[in-house]
Amino acid sequence: MVPMLLFVLLTIHSWFRWAVVLSTLTVGARYARGWIRRRSWTPTDSALARAWVGAIDIQVSLGLLLYFTASPLADIARQDLRGAWSDDSLRFFGILHPLSMLAAAFVAHAAWIWTRRTEDGANERFRRLGLGVLGVLVLVVLAIPWPFLSYGRPVTRM
Numbered sequence: 552m553v554p555m556l557l558f559v560l561l562t563i564h565s566w567f568r569w570a571v572v573l574s575t576l577t578v579g580a581r582y583a584r585g586w587i588r589r590r591s592w593t594p595t596d597s598a599l600a601r602a603w604v605g606a607i608d609i610q611v612s613l614g615l616l617l618y619f620t621a622s623p624l625a626d627i628a629r630q631d632l633r634g635a636w637s638d639d640s641l642r643f644f645g646i647l648h649p650l651s652m653l654a655a656a657f658v659a660h661a662a663w664i665w666t667r668r669t670e671d672g673a674n675e676r677f678r679r680l681g682l683g684v685l686g687v688l689v690l691v692v693l694a695i696p697w698p699f700l701s702y703g704r705p706v707t708r709m
């Protein structure tokens with residue numbers, strides 16, 4: 552039962568990373584263009600920001616499920632965090648990956664709240680959200696287990 556749950560959650564979590572990476576790149580390019588061209592803020596900009604934060608929340612929920620129910624690596628790491636620190640794979644999947652991705656979710660929510668609070672117009676909105684998107688992109692790209700790393704995983708899981 553548990554290996555089946557691990558397989559299903561890991562496959563969805565692996566593929567859904569692309570929804571997070573591609574939506575981050577897409578909204579980032581859109582807000583950067585909006586800021587440079589000084590265009591006005593539209594309802595589509597708000598809808599895309601909500602969808603982007605929502606995609607991150609879904610991926611983080613899947614990650615939390617993996618971490619607390621199915622992942623053998625997270626299970627071992629959770630029992631001895633200090634010991635996990637001296638093993639590349641346990642340190643990454645048990646500590647660094649979850650912390651960095653939770654930080655990314657925090658930055659996305661904070662940036663969206665910060666963006667909605669400004670009364671300084673569209674340009675300031677694009678600037679605030681653009682900075683948030685950049686922060687998320689850095690945290691997510693640094694914390695993905697790319698295949699070239701010693702603890703790397705495939706870019707597409709079958």
Ligand code: HEM
Nearest residue numbers: 565568610611614615617618622623624625649652704708
């Ligand atoms: C934007 C957020 C996240 C992204 C983009 C992401 C991405 C990934 C990717 C690409 C993998 C490798 C999947 C594979 O083996 O093919 C992975 C594995 C994993 N993720 Fe995440 N993740 C995110 C958030 C989280 C969070 C918040 C947690 C835990 C609190 C988490 C826990 C895990 C665990 C435990 C594994 C490895 C499970 C195992 O092999 O035993 N992830 N993640």
